[in-house]
Amino acid sequence: YFVDFSPTKPSVYSNLERSPRCMLVLSTRHNGGDPTMYEKYWQQVGDKTTIVIPGWQSLSYFSDVSNLCWFLExxxxxxxxxxxxxxxxxxxxxxxxxxxxxxxxxxxxxxxxxxxxxxxxxxxxxxxxxxxxxxxxxxxxxxxxxxxxxxxxxxxxxxxxxxxxxxxxxxxxxxxxxxxxxxxxxxxxxxxxxxxxxxxxxxxxxxxxxxxxxxxxxxxxxxxxxxxxxxxxxxxxxxxxxxxxxxxxxxxxxxxxxxxxxxxxxxxxxEPSSSEIECFFAFNHQQMDMRWKQLRVAVKESGLFSVPDFPPQFCTFLGRAFEPQPAFAWLKCEEDINDCEGFLRDKKILTRSGKHFGFSPKYVRISILDRDEIFNLFIHRLSKIIS
Ligand code: PMP
Structure with a gap:
């Protein structure tokens, strides 16, 4: 069973919990990293980003003929x-x-x-x-x-x-x-x-x-x-x-x-004056922080995998130091597992092999930007794979 990523079919996700045979697709074939995690923030923001474009607008090819990039709005x-x-x-x-x-x-x-x-x-x-x-x-x-x-x-x-x-x-x-x-x-x-x-x-x-x-x-x-x-x-x-x-x-x-x-x-x-909605970056930084913490616990529990460690660095925007929390986990299969993608496929987790990135098949890339249901299920399945 392959999970259809079509956002018009959200019902497929609720079937996942019930069917352990369902494959979890955490890296799509084209380039991966579908950023659906962000839906949660934008749903909370509601209508603030809604725009209305009347039928008479956007007819011309041109946006600004005085600009070198003449189609730039x-x-x-x-x-x-x-x-x-x-x-x-x-x-x-x-x-x-x-x-x-x-x-x-x-x-x-x-x-x-x-x-x-x-x-x-x-x-x-x-x-x-x-x-x-x-x-x-x-x-x-x-x-x-x-x-x-x-x-x-x-x-x-x-x-x-x-x-x-x-x-x-x-x-x-x-x-x-x-x-x-x-x-x-x-x-x-x-x-x-x-x-x-x-x-x-x-x-x-x-x-x-x-x-x-x-x-x-x-x-x-x-x-x-x-x-x-x-x-x-x-x-x-x-x-x-x-x-x-x-x-x-x-x-x-x-x-x-x-x-x-x-x-x-x-x-x-x-902006410091904004009180209506939470800062986009602060909110999603927090989401990524939680996800990386969960991932590191699951990786440790399994004993079969490792993810990179990153040194903390000071961030001028958030005003404090933190460790990078990338959009992808670059997961390494330890011990004698040489085909990490194949190994995880057997455990019903579809990932993208390191060989596509000019690297070793002992590594796979896994997207951290999926919806909560998929991410949580991934963590659940990963932590169940015990050495
Ligand atoms: N560069 C990098 C490093 C990426 O990871 C991606 C998306 N996966 C892109 C470019 C492509 O981005 P876009 O959707 O804007 O074409």
Whole structure:
């Protein structure tokens, strides 16, 4: 039995408790980490994020012809800048904002913009293993003549230019990262999808040349398909905009307007003057804290697994130190279990093997962002697997 993740069929979850034969899917095949945990907060907020879009609105392709990124809704851009100010996780001054259909589209736009059109061979694209499993498949899906996946950045020794993807905190293992290749001719893309205070301490405002963010992991609205890039170089921002023009002639205005409203409510909720609703990040930080505590107890009880330990770091946003509590658990099967995914599948828990992340199959990635019922059932099943 496979659990259908369709949110239109919530009844499937109530059957789970009754049927131990049901598989628990904690990492979906496309890229995993469906952020349904956040429904709880947004349900409490109720109508505050509701917007009404009349039929005569959003007809034009254009949002702001005076902006380099001509399909960027000014209201969305304003709320992006405000949110980064409120959280203190990225510098927005002297940067272009490029909006994308999720940060997945912006990643592709960045590869297009950063590779030379007249190079004799494709530029190498690398990331330190374990890396986000979609990077290789997205990079190579069209067999581009401009760029080519070249694997683990730690083993990369080819001369010449390269693009290094730095994911911090990292998907799948949650560690804070810096570039590892450190050679001239390298161009860095910082994927900061998880650099938000519910997951990790905000230690400084990130100040890199090209930074990617997404509502999927910040507010939990993965289905809205909105991401944004903060880009220092004007030519790079222009080429990214061109890619999106060629790819989808812009980005849904309806989604941008909805994202603007959601970001506004998040920022409002965390202003010191807000008393109406709890700060979005404080609430979800607490949820993640509880889940990681439960996970660590279950891991200890079983004696068969381990998860990484992280040093605490001071967070400028929450004003105290805490240990990272990543969106994924990078679970290692100890002892002589070499196929951790297969082992857990036998115990009716579906996960994603470490081999998809350029790493050992002794590891699996498990999403921590599921709904309470699924997460609790997962903890229950994990703690029952005794050494
Ligand atoms: N980057 C990383 C590191 C991710 O984990 C994800 C989502 N799993 C993405 C990018 C894609 O985000 P989006 O939904 O905005 O395309």
């Amino acid at each position: 000014p209201e969305f851009a304003k709320e992006v800048v405000r949110l980064h100010k409120v959280v203190g996780n990225a510098i927005t001054e002297n940067r272009h904002i490029v909006v994308g259909t999720g940060s997945t589209q912006l990643f592709q736009a960045a590869l297009y913009a950063l590779s030379a059109q007249d190079a004799s061979e494709p530029i190498s694209v690398v990331s330190a293993a374990p890396y986000y499993s979609s990077y290789p498949s997205i990079t190579d899906c069209l067999k581009s003549g401009l760029f080519k996946w070249a694997g683990d950045a730690q083993r990369f020794d080819k001369d010449g230019p390269y693009i290094e993807l730095v994911t911090s905190p990292n998907n799948p293992d949650g560690f804070v990262r810096q570039s590892v290749v450190n050679r001239s001719g390298g161009i860095l893309v910082h994927d900061l999808a998880y650099y938000w205070p519910q997951y990790t301490s905000i230690s400084f405002p990130a100040d890199h040349d090209l930074m990617l963010f997404t509502v999927s992991k910040s507010t939990g609205h993965a289905g809205m398909r909105i991401g944004w890039a903060l880009v220092k170089d004007t030519e790079v921002a222009k080429k990214m905009t061109k890619f999106i023009e060629l790819n989808t002639i812009g980005v849904s205005k309806d989604s941008q307007l909805r994202a603007a409203k959601v970001l506004k409510v998040v920022s409002d909720s965390c």
